[in-house]
Each structure stands twice: as C-alpha cells, then as structure tokens.
Amino acid sequence: MKKGPLGLLLILAASLSAGVAQNSNAIPPETKAQRDARMTWWRDARFGMFIHWGLYALPAGAWHGQPVSGNGEWIMNKAQISVADYAALTSQFNPVKFKATSWVRIAKAAGMKYIIITAKHHDGFAMFNSAASPFNLVAATPFHRDPLKELAAACAVEDLRLGFYYSQSQDWHHRGGAGNFWDASQAGDFDAYLDAVAVPQVRELLSNYGPISMLWYDTPRRMTEERAAKFLPLHALQPGIIVNNRLRTPDPRDGSTIGDTETPEQYVPPNGYPGKDWETCMTMNDTWGFKKDDQNWKSADDLIRKLSDIASKGGNFLLNVGPDALGEIPAPSVERLQAVGAWLQRNGAAIYGTQAGPFACRLPWGRTTQRGNTLYLHVWEWPTDGQLLLPGVHHLPVKGAATDSPAGIVVKLPPGPMDKPVSIAALEFARPVITTRTLPTVGPDGRVTLAIADAEITGGEVAGDVASFTNRWKLQYSFSTPAEKLWRVSVEVSPSAYNRITVSAPGPFGRSLTAAFQAWGKGPGDFTTVELGVLALEAGVHSFEIKSEMDELRPLQIRRISLEPVPQ
Ligand code: FHN
Numbered sequence: 001m002k003k004g005p006l007g008l009l010l011i012l013a014a015s016l017s018a019g020v021a022q023n024s025n026a027i028p029p030e031t032k033a034q035r036d037a038r039m040t041w042w043r044d045a046r047f048g049m050f051i052h053w054g055l056y057a058l059p060a061g062a063w064h065g066q067p068v069s070g071n072g073e074w075i076m077n078k079a080q081i082s083v084a085d086y087a088a089l090t091s092q093f094n095p096v097k098f099k100a101t102s103w104v105r106i107a108k109a110a111g112m113k114y115i116i117i118t119a120k121h122h123d124g125f126a127m128f129n130s131a132a133s134p135f136n137l138v139a140a141t142p143f144h145r146d147p148l149k150e151l152a153a154a155c156a157v158e159d160l161r162l163g164f165y166y167s168q169s170q171d172w173h174h175r176g177g178a179g180n181f182w183d184a185s186q187a188g189d190f191d192a193y194l195d196a197v198a199v200p201q202v203r204e205l206l207s208n209y210g211p212i213s214m215l216w217y218d219t220p221r222r223m224t225e226e227r228a229a230k231f232l233p234l235h236a237l238q239p240g241i242i243v244n245n246r247l248r249t250p251d252p253r254d255g256s257t258i259g260d261t262e263t264p265e266q267y268v269p270p271n272g273y274p275g276k277d278w279e280t281c282m283t284m285n286d287t288w289g290f291k292k293d294d295q296n297w298k299s300a301d302d303l304i305r306k307l308s309d310i311a312s313k314g315g316n317f318l319l320n321v322g323p324d325a326l327g328e329i330p331a332p333s334v335e336r337l338q339a340v341g342a343w344l345q346r347n348g349a350a351i352y353g354t355q356a357g358p359f360a361c362r363l364p365w366g367r368t369t370q371r372g373n374t375l376y377l378h379v380w381e382w383p384t385d386g387q388l389l390l391p392g393v394h395h396l397p398v399k400g401a402a403t404d405s406p407a408g409i410v411v412k413l414p415p416g417p418m419d420k421p422v423s424i425a426a427l428e429f430a431r432p433v434i435t436t437r438t439l440p441t442v443g444p445d446g447r448v449t450l451a452i453a454d455a456e457i458t459g460g461e462v463a464g465d466v467a468s469f470t471n472r473w474k475l476q477y478s479f480s481t482p483a484e485k486l487w488r489v490s491v492e493v494s495p496s497a498y499n500r501i502t503v504s505a506p507g508p509f510g511r512s513l514t515a516a517f518q519a520w521g522k523g524p525g526d527f528t529t530v531e532l533g534v535l536a537l538e539a540g541v542h543s544f545e546i547k548s549e550m551d552e553l554r555p556l557q558i559r560r561i562s563l564e565p566v567p568q
Pocket of ligand 1: 071073074218219265281287
C-alpha cells in the first residue's frame with residue numbers, strides 16, 4: 001500500500017476481509033451455459049436463512065458472569081478461554097428443544113428458499129457426527145443427535161435447499177488450526193490440521209447428508225492456492241454445488257479468488273456486483289451466534305427494504321438467525337421473519353426470479369427489479385402527487401398508466417401507498433427496459449465529481465445539493481473510471497469540529513483509508529475542501545463509501561466528493 005500525501009492525518013488500511021472479488025470458477029471448469037444452469041435455482045431464490053449455531057450459544061455472550069464484547073460465536077477468542085475450559089461446555093450442551101421441522105418451516109414461511117448452517121465455526125466444534133474428531137455434538141454432548149441429518153431430512157420434505165458453512169482455516173480447538181493465539185496447548189502444524197480435520201470433515205459433510213446445495217467457507221487465513229487445492233476435489237462429491245469465494249486468500253497480485261459468489265458481509269454494495277453472483281449476509285441484531293443481551297434488532301420494515309434493495313441490485317439476501325442453547329430461534333427473529341414472509345406472500349413476484357433493475361442511478365422514491373418485459377417498481381416513498389419519474393426510459397408500457405417527458409416516462413400511481421414498507425407496482429413493456437442514464441464517471445476536467453444527488457444516504461437530511469448530518473452517517477456511490485489510477489479524494493464539507501471518517505472502495509485494487517481532520521467553519525453553509533488521501537482504483541465500476549467513524553455528535557454538511565488523478 002502506498003501512503004498518500006499528508007495534508008491531514010491519514011492512515012491507509014487495506015480492506016480485504018469481505019466482498020473480495022472472484023475471477024474464475026475453478027470448481028469445476030464449465031461453459032457459461034453450464035454455469036448458468038447450475039446457478040439458476042440460487043439466482044431465482046433471492047432469500048436464504050443463515051444459521052449460526054454452536055457451543056457458543058451456551059455462554060450466550062457472558063463468561064464467569066461478565067459480558068464479553070464482540071460476536072457471540074467469538075466468545076472463546078474474545079475471552080481467551082482455554083481449549084480445555086471451552087471443551088468442558090460440551091457436558092452441558094443439550095438442545096432438547098431443537099426441532100428441525102420447526103426451523104425449516106420458519107424459514108419457509110419467511111419466504112426463504114435455502115438454509116446455510118454452521119457445520120463447524122471457528123471454535124472447532126462440529127455440529128454433526130464426525131469420525132474425524134470426537135469434538136462433535138453427537139460424541140461429546142448428552143444430546144447425541146445429529147441436527148444436520150435432521151435438517152437435511154426436513155429440508156427435503158419442505159423443498160428447501162440446504163448448504164453448510166464450514167470454517168476451514170480458523171479452528172481454535174484442534175492442534176494447528178489457525179487463529180488460537182492464547183492457548184499454547186493448541187499449537188501445531190496447520191497443514192497437518194487441514195489433512196486430519198478440515199479436509200476429512202468437508203468430505204463427511206458432502207458425503208453423508210444427501211444433496212447439499214452450497215458450501216460456505218469462511219476467513220481463509222493462510223489458505224494458499226496449494227492448500228485450497230486439498231478441498232477442490234471434494235466438491236465433485238456434490239455435482240452442481242455452489243461454493244462461495246472464501247476458500248482461498250485473495251491473490252495478492254490482483255485480489256482475485258475462486259468460487260461462485262461474492263460475499264459482502266453486513267452491507268449492501270451500492271451497485272451490487274454487475275455481471276457477478278453475489279449474496280449479502282447480515283445479522284438481524286449485532287451478533288451471528290446467540291447472545292442473550294443483544295436486543296439491538298433491525299425492524300421488519302428495515303429488513304424488507306434491505307431485501308428489496310438487494311434484489312434491485314441483482315443479489316441474494318442471506319439473513320442470519322442465532323438459535324439459543326436449547327435449540328430455539330429467538331422470538332424477535334421469528335416475529336421479523338413472519339413479517340417479511342407476509343410481505344413476500346403479497347409481493348414475491350417482484351423478488352423471486354427477478355434481475356437487477358435497469359437504473360444505474362439512485363431513484364429517490366425506491367428501487368426496481370425486472371423479469372423479462374415486466375418492470376417492478378418498489379415504491380419506498382410514496383409520491384405526494386402520485387407520480388413517479390422513470391429517468392431515461394422513453395417508451396411507454398403496454399400495461400400501466402404513464403406519460404412521456406423529456407426526463408423519462410412519468411408513471412401515474414393510486415393516491416396512497418398500496419403496501420408497507422414497500423409497495424410494488426408492475427409495468428409491462430413490449431420489450432425489456434433499458435435506460436440511457438449512466439453512472440457518474442470522469443468529467444472533462446479529468447476528475448470524478450460526486451454530487452449529493454448521486455449518493456445513497458444513510459442518516460442524513462438533504463436540502464438542495466447539500467446533505468446535513470448530526471450523527472452516524474454514510475454516503476454510498478457508484479461510479480466508473482476508464483483506467484487504473486491513483487485518485488486523490490477530497491470532500492467539500494462544512495464541519496464544526498474534529499471529525500474522523502473512512503473512505504472505501506472494495507474491490508481488487510480498491511482500498512480503504514481512514515482520514516481524521518480538524519477543520520472549523522462558520523457553521524452550516526460555510527464550505528471548505530478537505531483532502532482525505534489517495535485511493536488506488538482499477539478500471540471499472542466502483543462501490544464507493546464514505547462514512548463517519550465517531551459515535552459522538554459531530555454535525556457536518558457535505559456538498560460533493562471529488563477524485564482527482566494523481567500524476568504518475
Ligand atoms: O468470523 C466470522 C463471523 O463469526 C461470521 O461467521 C461471519 C459470517 O459471514 N463470517 C466471519 C467474518 O467474516
């Protein structure tokens with residue numbers, strides 16, 4: 001990483017954890033038509049259930065009576081619990097309320113089409129019957145049942161696809177597994193661990209549970225190409241399986257990796273990944289694994305809008321639940337899933353089997369998806385005059401009331417919202433809708449200028465060309481650049497105090513930078529240009545994000561962002 005010019009305090013940090021790019025699908029080599037056929041069910045599905053369930057549900061976020069910060073499934077690491085003490089939890093783990101059919105029916109009623117469950121997370125505990133290690137639910141707990149077997153049977157009955165999450169690299173229990181820095185008794189050879197535990201367990205998972213539709217690897221620390229190659233032949237045990245992009249560490253030369261799906265975590269990429277298959281995974285509160293004190297639930301309305309947003313960008317939504325130690329999905333999760341399911345019952349046509357909407361720009365009133373000649377308008381903000389502009393569309397629908405205007409057709413809607421929090425209106429055209437609007441790109445002055453109107457805004461208020469923020473905020477943009485370059489990023493801002501913000505552009509060369517700046521203006525409307533640092537961007541479409549990094553109130557206004565090429 002290069003350091004940019006330091007007009008201000010600047011820290012550059014590589015951002016390679018999630019959302020890494022794929023460049024090929026090595027598993028197995030196939031034609032585009034074969035790949036499309038293999039991905040069809042998944043592309044149509046759009047909505048799946050992630051389940052993080054393991055021994056960590058027992059401490060549920062507290063150790064020796066003290067709350068432990070971080071995700072519930074990371075408690076062994078965060079509280080630096082010894083291998084022996086953590087393993088002792090097995091004697092009390094007895095999830096007698098677990099009922100595979102209940103879980104599968106909850107997912108199905110929510111409108112989810114597939115389930116991905118943690119077969120083994122970083123704690124190394126297998127939630128299935130494994131001959132490769134006795135540290136598993138069947139051998140080591142009083143429960144003695146194999147929930148994955150039961151889930152496979154229930155999914156077959158209810159016609160849901162099943163996939164397994166497997167932490168191939170991090171394993172804090174077995175000798176040699178990556179990630180355990182606090183208990184010397186776990187030290188060992190990483191390759192020996194892969195050969196003795198991870199590879200045999202993935203083989204078991206792909207051999208003993210009937211049809212498995214997806215394999216979801218995670219945190220590929222130390223997973224070189226050679227090490228990844230130990231797993232690749234196993235995938236042939238499940239012809240047609242879909243594998244995510246986290247088996248191998250990204251290639252340091254270009255950030256590429258292998259696998260079928262991009263995996264943005266806890267965020268919706270502003271422009272999706274055009275031309276790629278991708279899936280946002282997200283928690284409903286702030287943890288993946290059960291934590292009894294985490295009640296910071298996203299609302300059902302928020303989740304429905306996220307599903308609409310993700311579908312509008314051509315992605316899937318893998319929404320997490322963290323069942324408790326007795327084997328029950330927490331009630332707040334079930335309530336939210338019921339609400340999403342009810343909305344999908346009415347509006348599923350606008351989600352399942354659709355493709356990304358045709359608009360490159362942000363639509364102020366909502367989102368769109370399309371299937372064939374049908375364009376689905378996802379109306380988030382009902383227009384007070386009942387009229388919606390479809391910018392850049394200049395042919396009228398064959399079904400649906402609309403008139404043409406220089407900016408695009410104007411659709412006439414009924415007086416009030418038809419549904420909440422998203423109303424769907426379907427327009428039928430004689431051919432698929434293609435818009436003429438394009439993404440922001442390099443202007444005649446050689447710069448990329450991003451206006452507030454180009455942004456996806458979280459946590460602020462817009463008036464004219466200015467967004468005002470009083471607390472946590474985020475601006476997301478999509479833009480394209482024609483050539484690989486270094487760009488000096490600056491922001492036109494009206495600050496009132498010290499601020500710290502991050503700028504990131506995930507992708508092969510995209511990096512993140514954290515910039516702290518101190519600048520006082522005369523208050524709102526007094527703008528100054530603050531330079532944030534330098535980003536390296538390859539040619540293509542970028543998902544660019546700028547957000548606050550401070551919890552305290554730091555009032556701020558932003559007018560525009562600009563990227564100026566750095567002479568090289
Ligand atoms: O460390 C894990 C985390 O616990 C969780 O499993 C998520 C889900 O995508 N993945 C890792 C972080 O990227």
